[in-house]
Amino acid sequence: MEKERTPVIRIDHLTKDYGFGRGAFDITLDVMKGECYGFLGPNGAGKTTTIRHLMGFSRPGSGSAQILGRDCWSQAADLKNDIGYIPGEIELPLGMTGGQFLDMMQKMRGITDPARTEMLVRKFRLDTSVRIRKMSFGMKRKVAIITAFMHDPDVLILDEPSSGLDPIMQKEFIDYVAEERARGKTIFLSSHIFHEVDAACSRAAIIKEGHIVSEIDLDALKRKEGDAFDLERYFLDFYRDGGGE
Numbered sequence: 001m002e003k004e005r006t007p008v009i010r011i012d013h014l015t016k017d018y019g020f021g022r023g024a025f026d027i028t029l030d031v032m033k034g035e036c037y038g039f040l041g042p043n044g045a046g047k048t049t050t051i052r053h054l055m056g057f058s059r060p061g062s063g064s065a066q067i068l069g070r071d072c073w074s075q076a077a078d079l080k081n082d083i084g085y086i087p088g089e090i091e092l093p094l095g096m097t098g099g100q101f102l103d104m105m106q107k108m109r110g111i112t113d114p115a116r117t118e119m120l121v122r123k124f125r126l127d128t129s130v131r132i133r134k135m136s137f138g139m140k141r142k143v144a145i146i147t148a149f150m151h152d153p154d155v156l157i158l159d160e161p162s163s164g165l166d167p168i169m170q171k172e173f174i175d176y177v178a179e180e181r182a183r184g185k186t187i188f189l190s191s192h193i194f195h196e197v198d199a200a201c202s203r204a205a206i207i208k209e210g211h212i213v214s215e216i217d218l219d220a221l222k223r224k225e226g227d228a229f230d231l232e233r234y235f236l237d238f239y240r241d242g243g244g245e
């Protein structure tokens with residue numbers, strides 16, 4: 001049982017100071033296997049900064065981040081195949097069609113059976129014949145979603161993944177995240193949308209000006225408060241002046 005309690009994602013006193021109070025400061029959190037952990041905060045709160053450390057794109061000023069027992073900075077290359085990532089800002093090769101890009105990613109990842117990618121293309125209703133240059137923001141978002149899930153990774157790092165999707169697709173996406181959680185995937189979901197975190201996550205941290213100001217056990221609160229539970233209220237309490245200090 002001891003093994004079960006080892007966190008899949010562990011962020012330990014992680015600090016990246018960009019000066020002028022900007023960055024992420026003393027971030028500490030654990031995400032267990034099969035959890036979806038929400039990272040909730042407005043623009044500029046430090047969500048992407050934290051996530052870039054999980055992805056090994058940025059070296060911690062101090063502290064550390066680990067996934068599956070490996071250091072996210074020094075062992076980033078070893079982690080690649082175990083993680084699915086949806087970046088906050090999506091950059092894709094403009095000259096390719098969506099289908100060509102997905103084929104290329106499958107080859108890079110050594111995926112020989114396209115069944116899962118095809119399932120995702122159908123689920124998110126992507127027209128793979130369209131050139132990325134001509135795609136709307138929402139279509140590019142779909143390509144990024146399919147790319148993150150195609151290799152069926154154990155860990156998903158999702159940086160505001162549903163922005164740009166229409167409301168129906170947004171709901172479908174969040175339902176899919178909840179399904180993947182039920183399949184035992186470990187998910188880190190940054191968002192500024194309460195109901196999305198509420199729908200998919202077991203726990204969530206509220207991040208404000210680079211600091212975690214609260215950690216919420218959503219499952220426990222829902223058990224306690226039932227229908228009266230309102231994540232938005234918790235969130236706003238911490239964003240009022242002085243809240244959470």
Ligand SMILES: Nc1ncnc2c1ncn2[C@@H]1O[C@H](COP(=O)(O)OP(=O)(O)O)[C@@H](O)[C@H]1O
Pocket residue numbers: 018022023041042043044045046047048049050
């Ligand atoms: N590379 C960087 N250099 C300097 N400042 C940065 C850099 N990256 C982010 N910041 C600043 O750090 C703060 C947190 O940004 P970010 O993590 O992108 O927030 P979020 O993703 O929550 O919107 C912002 O004030 C942003 O301007």
Ligand SMILES: [Mg+2]
Pocket residue numbers: 047048049088159160
């Ligand atoms: Mg961001």
